[in-house]
Amino acid sequence: MTSLALINEFLGQPPNVSEHGYQIDHIIEFCHWFMGALFIGWWAYFIYVLIRFRKSRHPVANHEGVTSGISTHLEFAVVLIEGVLLIGFAIPLWSQRVNAFPNDKNAIVVHAVGQQFNWNFHLPGPDGVFGRRDLSLVSNSNPLGLDSNDPHSKDDLVVLGELHVPVNRNVVVDVSSKDVIHNFALPNLRIAQDAIPGEIIPMWFKPIKTGSYDIVCGQLCGLGHYAMKGTLVVDTPADYQAWLKERAELAAPAAPAALQRPPGEPAPGPTPGTVPPPGAPKTEKPGGG
Numbered sequence: 001m002t003s004l005a006l007i008n009e010f011l012g013q014p015p016n017v018s019e020h021g022y023q024i025d026h027i028i029e030f031c032h033w034f035m036g037a038l039f040i041g042w043w044a045y046f047i048y049v050l051i052r053f054r055k056s057r058h059p060v061a062n063h064e065g066v067t068s069g070i071s072t073h074l075e076f077a078v079v080l081i082e083g084v085l086l087i088g089f090a091i092p093l094w095s096q097r098v099n100a101f102p103n104d105k106n107a108i109v110v111h112a113v114g115q116q117f118n119w120n121f122h123l124p125g126p127d128g129v130f131g132r133r134d135l136s137l138v139s140n141s142n143p144l145g146l147d148s149n150d151p152h153s154k155d156d157l158v159v160l161g162e163l164h165v166p167v168n169r170n171v172v173v174d175v176s177s178k179d180v181i182h183n184f185a186l187p188n189l190r191i192a193q194d195a196i197p198g199e200i201i202p203m204w205f206k207p208i209k210t211g212s213y214d215i216v217c218g219q220l221c222g223l224g225h226y227a228m229k230g231t232l233v234v235d236t237p238a239d240y241q242a243w244l245k246e247r248a249e250l251a252a253p254a255a256p257a258a259l260q261r262p263p264g265e266p267a268p269g270p271t272p273g274t275v276p277p278p279g280a281p282k283t284e285k286p287g288g289g
């Protein structure tokens with residue numbers, strides 16, 4: 001989808017790579033032009049009034065004021081345009097985002113969990129079922145508290161900072177937080193969702209272009225907020241399968257020993273499925289930064 005986006009581009013908006021993004025861009029672009037017109041219109045009128053009704057020309061005030069109805073009509077036109085923007089475009093678009101979730105089995109479902117100051121991702125693995133997570137199991141080596149005694153967690157993947165998704169497939173991200181309010185924001189995909197402790201809030205999008213894009217935190221969540229960045233990699237289907245395979249292989253060696261331990265005993269090594277991406281810090285300090 002191409003669109004006339006002069007002001008958006010001038011203001012440095014990153015390129016859109018999601019299916020619905022052009023609709024957001026159209027609204028933003030139109031609002032900028034509309035606000036520009038109002039800005040110029042109001043200022044032109046203000047300067048005209050300053051000159052037209054200056055004291056030297058009108059030493060005595062006219063208390064009767066304006067008698068023509070043109071200002072009322074102009075105000076009504078502005079309200080009408082804003083009403084059409086809100087009711088005709090913004091609310092339907094928002095409604096589609098929050099109500100029309102894809103129900104096809106082909107959609108990728110991922111859990112994104114924010115924490116100061118990282119994004120953790122939990123993928124269900126080949127069985128398609130998310131393993132149980134328990135807050136009491138959360139540790140430095142098991143950032144999401146994945147229960148290794150749950151058979152469904154055996155093939156799960158937990159990755160830090162970098163999420164891969166295939167191109168042209170619907171992606172549903174269940175967003176939550178471990179500590180404070182964060183915001184899972186994907187500027188290139190024109191979508192963001194608050195990550196609220198104690199709540200799991202889904203959002204969805206369809207990436208339409210391969211590449212690496214920023215994942216940022218859109219809420220001021222603490223001293224390290226500025227560094228709370230991740231990467232969304234939109235892959236070709238083949239690259240996505242290769243990434244899943246690579247992650248599964250990296251997670252595999254630790255699995256057998258950890259699965260044999262009795263319940264309740266602390267894990268000797270890294271929890272199965274927990275694979276920090278290359279270059280990630282070894283331990284996270286909650287509250288640090």
Ligand SMILES: [Cu+2]
Nearest residue numbers: 182217221228
């Ligand atoms: Cu944050």
